[in-house]
Amino acid sequence: MSTVSLDQFLQLRISRRCQYFIENNRLLALVYAQQFDRPLLENLFRLADAVRSLSETSDGRLFLRSLLPDRRAMLYFTQPSTRTFLSFAAACHILGMSTADVRDPATSSEVKGETRQDALRIFSIYHDLIIMRQPEAGFCEKIAFQMLSWPGRKPIINAGSGTDQHPTQALLDLYTLHRCFGRAGGLDHKKIMLVGDLKRGRTARSLAYLLTNYQGIELILAAPDELAMAEDIKQHLRENSTTFIETNDMHAHLAEIDAIYMTRIQDEWDQGSKTSIDYSRLGLQAKHLTALKPHCYILHPLPRRREIQTAIDSDPRAVYFDQAENGMWIRAALIAHMFAVDKDILEH
Amino acid sequence: MSTVSLDQFLQLRISRRCQYFIENNRLLALVYAQQFDRPLLENLFRLADAVRSLSETSDGRLFLRSLLPDRRAMLYFTQPSTRTFLSFAAACHILGMSTADVRDPATSSEVKGETRQDALRIFSIYHDLIIMRQPEAGFCEKIAFQMLSWPGRKPIINAGSGTDQHPTQALLDLYTLHRCFGRAGGLDHKKIMLVGDLKRGRTARSLAYLLTNYQGIELILAAPDELAMAEDIKQHLRENSTTFIETNDMHAHLAEIDAIYMTRIQDEWDQGSKTSIDYSRLGLQAKHLTALKPHCYILHPLPRRREIQTAIDSDPRAVYFDQAENGMWIRAALIAHMFAVDKDILEH
């Protein structure tokens, strides 16, 4: 691998780049949602279930904390995200890791003219794992590739790279669907509606992508024309024989779906340009609940604004707070996988 | 309890609201100083004494750290307070808890339009305890009530809510007095002078309130007229037969008191409006020490400014730095109580 330069690496197709970050069926780095195939997903789901189950007792929690007490994780969050930060910190602490963090971009050593490569190389010397969230698309994969050549070959997890990738969010969304349908024959052959800003919302994009790992999924992509799912994802769905339809009337489809994945309108990207989108057509309200099947699950990556009325929170089909919890367990599972303590957990 | 709405709850008298946050003589949430009655205070004092005593040896410290190593606390400090933050962090670490924190209001997920209710619900999913300091009066009690209805019913501690409540400060002040008079027959029947901004200083207000749990206390409330103790507290003192007098000449009473509680002039609340208060009449200086009884203790919640000359620091009656230490022990005791490891500590 060392014979390929960074520039050559970045020219490779995504499937080839993914191969650089896996060794003996174990992730060396998690950079892209595309790294998850169905066997890996199912391994991680099983592991997350075990972590959750162990966490129910004090003995189980102490066992988990005994797995990685001698390891130090760094949370490099120069793009703030309180929830993702705390979720990863909790995941580390569940496994007994100690953590250190950088959260303020302004305190970076970059003010002294140092490159971020130099800074991250040093951080990777001090720590056993880098968990990185920063605003620049493509930066995480560059660093992840370079880390393979630095002594120690420390692992890295992409906790969100701009508009680009947020693979653990996709992972927790899929894990939540997996759990919802656990007693209903699994996720295969389910009909799922994705709603909202499908163009810019990276969570919906990644989820649509990953759902092609399952059999017979039918997708309904509900968005205003301006925010429709981009062609690259639709092309991937077609290539993988995942059926989808597009609509801008989410409410017309409520009765037929097994799950609805609401997303936030990302209007912070609309810099100045006023849109004429009718947001009332993208919301789920208490009055719509009767239209849903008795077991139609309601997901949202959070934070939410007006897309889901708070009156829905107490409905048993609302699982968006479970998603947040699932995120913590699946992140702990991911770290356990990367540090090869997965067997210890499964065999306990 | 779940049959009462938040709005109904907020209409209840304080004594009724307190009942929501206690179950089987154990605090589910600490929101108000009014939650402390004498039996609870004495339990916590005994527990804090035990934590302090155990902390004197390495074995004792390791035992304490073995109590809650599988628990995670979140320090949600969107109103900065370095000392209170560090005191709680130390209290958590003494018991072996891991901690995560949010200290910068600007990094909050609120920037994406999320409500604080949603944010705190998620934080309570990731953690076993929320310790919250924020600037809005009344907010902590709302969240504490809502947390009772969320799955997990995670405990919360109010570490300061605006001008409103700061119950652990009141607790540590009382614990300090309790310790000072431990060998002098206890706190009952002592004469205590409170000095300074009694109108806005929530620490003096809470302390006066809690002192009604003791027998035969005599209070001297020393403040300029503009900063006199408010009527609500005086009414509470009268109802509980706690004697008090008011004065604006603290120095005239120095010879007769058993303890003096100095407070900081909160002039940061005087936005723009110049006051004509003569601060020299509110200060304790080295020259006043001879007027005090040989065992008259000098307290101050800190930070101090000019109210107490630094020359007084080395006087054995000055216990304001002990207060800071006591705060750490009593906070550890409070957390131990809430997590029901108090017996383990007392029986060790």
Next chain:
Amino acid sequence: MSTVSLDQFLQLRISRRCQYFIENNRLLALVYAQQFDRPLLENLFRLADAVRSLSETSDGRLFLRSLLPDRRAMLYFTQPSTRTFLSFAAACHILGMSTADVRDPATSSEVKGETRQDALRIFSIYHDLIIMRQPEAGFCEKIAFQMLSWPGRKPIINAGSGTDQHPTQALLDLYTLHRCFGRAGGLDHKKIMLVGDLKRGRTARSLAYLLTNYQGIELILAAPDELAMAEDIKQHLRENSTTFIETNDMHAHLAEIDAIYMTRIQDEWDQGSKTSIDYSRLGLQAKHLTALKPHCYILHPLPRRREIQTAIDSDPRAVYFDQAENGMWIRAALIAHMFAVDKDILEH
């Protein structure tokens, strides 16, 4: 010692001040690079080697973490430095200590008018060790002296005090040289060139100072005239019979040296005033590598800018990233020394 006032202490010569911070051959506080003599340096180097070696196995790491799990360190970094902060945090975590930190000067209690003395006294109550980095020269020594008189006599480590002192940086630089020459007869009698801003760069100043602990060192001080090493250090070199020459042509000496210590141009101190320094004459580039001896080590305290081309990073003689790693080990060793667990480590 208590008979000396702070003002009297500050009037003492540095060698006398150093004596206040050592007791039974153990540092009570590390404030000045001048506190390191050769026996102490060699003890710390041996200890750091042992910590590093133990860290190679999980058993060793767990042993190290078992040394100080009942101790709490405070990282008081009101002058931001991400790398130094993370290095110390890692050093604490290696030994099992828990950490709390203050990194934002604006969140300090100083906003309420409290003195920093009061604040630090309280922080020292909550913690077993203060690690302090702040921008004011001379402040750390004042606090360190005062801490000796406060109950608990908690230890303090200077992690950088303005332009003044950064003793652990000097320590790690020397430790790196010690390791580089470990198989080549040690550091005595080596020829070392220091390059760059020798006037303001405290790392080069401290290193030159400490090198007088070794026999037969020859120094080449390479700097533009405007940035030449100051007279105080040159006087110290003369008094200790350490040979040196001065030059502004670093490249003329590349072939004769055993190590080159590059430093960053500290032009952030040039407030407004444009200098006419020719930076190209202060850089090491790939084309210069052939001029160096096969075992001439290349050091840099980092962060670097243009002084060292990144193409040099992969040369085996480049040890500047090793310096960062060495810093973590030697800081752990220093803390282990201060907490008297050095024997446990050496005998394990």
